[in-house]
Amino acid sequence: MNANARPRTTIIGAGLVGSLLATLLAQRGFDVEVFERRPDPRVHGFLGGRSINLALAERGLNALRKAGLADAVLAQAVMMRGRMVHPLEGVANLQRYGLDDSEVIRSVSRGNLNILLLDAAERAGATLHFDAALADADFSNATITLAGHDGTSRTHHCGLLLGCDGAGSALRAAMAKAIDLGERIEPLGHGYKELEIPSINLPSMASGGSAIPGTGSRPFPGLDDASVAGMTMERFALEPHALHIWPRGHYMCIALPNTEGNFTVTLFLPGEGAFPSFATLPDAAAARRFFEQQFPDALALMPTFDADWNAHPVGQLATLYLDHWHLGGRAAVLGDAAHAIVPFHGQGMNAGFEDAAELASLLDEDTQDSAAVFAEFEARRKPNADAIAAMSLANYIEMRDGVADPHYLLKRDLAAALTKSAAGHFMSRYRMVSFTSIPYATCVARDREQTALMESILKDHTGLDDIDLAAAAKRVRQTLPPLPEGA
């Protein structure tokens, strides 16, 4: 395809999805312009507002590979091997996500990742405009109105319009004036607040075997200390290579490691209602009393708790469903602008990256009929967006409640056993979602079949010891077809 035949492309939003899409399209010879509401984070610092670090999984990494960026991102990520579950009483235990270190997720800094992607987009030839918020779009005349923070506004003649401007998308709002997009937003009723476990400042500590406050001595001597460049193990107040969870039934805390040695802690709690809810924790003193009761080990590692509590607002969580993702061949939305989800599977960015890779590839194949490309894009991605939305909601219950439930743990152990003994026919939902690129909708369908089979195998059993695992594996191989490609 002649690069000159490629339509001009205008991307709204230079967040994670917008900057990856800009990179992928510019690498394919598209003339790409990006308009971002915020100032350039490389000049003014990253004005986050949303989670400070994120879990990157295989499918997100796969999209980054297509842009040639996976290695650069991995170099600034912290590997997480599993969930470190902190009960209210007793010792923390690691529930591995996968079978070995080839099956891990990674904690990445949102700000650093965004900056890496912006640099990549510019290197590939995209033109980035900052302090340029989309205010309105005139689809008939192919123009957009952009507003600066100083109140100035200007009109710009745009090409194909692609909205990567997040959950509150202004492009989606403009499209909704032209057609009914079938938009539905379902609030979760739970919010989140970010806190911090800082790194330990121990310049003279010798490496290896040192005591880690809050966990006694190194809790997992069998786990090696593979680290990213510049990461000093002794600086971490908790096991670095894990996603920490303090499940407490209807609510929970989690903590993800950062390369600097600190952890970003997120408290998820109902917004309203009886104690404990954000409404019942009006100030840092009340929140501290709550943490003393429910998360004493975490609180002990949070010297700036009061200041963090006061400084960080409560974030809202909701799922966005959208029936139509495009306006003929003129505009389309992707990433959170099309399908914002709750964060409990750690997949929002990963799903958005898959969107970007899919759309770039479809546009690359057919640059003439953008309406057909957008329709195909929606047909391929929407069922998967709906599937990960449902799995993310289900995972909240699993994380805050299930990880401490004996039947859940039994199923998890059976799943691990069947993964080995019926390889190629069985894989847990978490592993399909996190360590493969099997479409999300297929993961849901497959998980439904597998769960039904496991429940039937576990019927009348309270442990794995009295189950004939060889017979169970045979039954799995006979009942379930081989796993699809991408597993």
Ligand SMILES: Cc1cc2nc3c(=O)[nH]c(=O)nc-3n(C[C@H](O)[C@H](O)[C@H](O)COP(=O)(O)OP(=O)(O)OC[C@H]3O[C@@H](n4cnc5c(N)ncnc54)[C@H](O)[C@@H]3O)c2cc1C
């Ligand atoms: C608490 C929390 C934890 C999360 N954890 C994970 C995780 O572990 N793993 C994971 O994969 N996902 C996670 N997510 C989801 C992830 O943050 C989103 O899915 C991801 O940021 C979506 O990227 P995006 O580029 O579509 O949107 P955004 O990241 O929201 O970016 C949108 C961009 O558009 C810009 N913009 C907005 N309006 C305009 C406008 N009018 N004009 C121009 N520009 C505009 C914004 O400034 C921003 O730069 C989490 C989300 C939350 C809230």
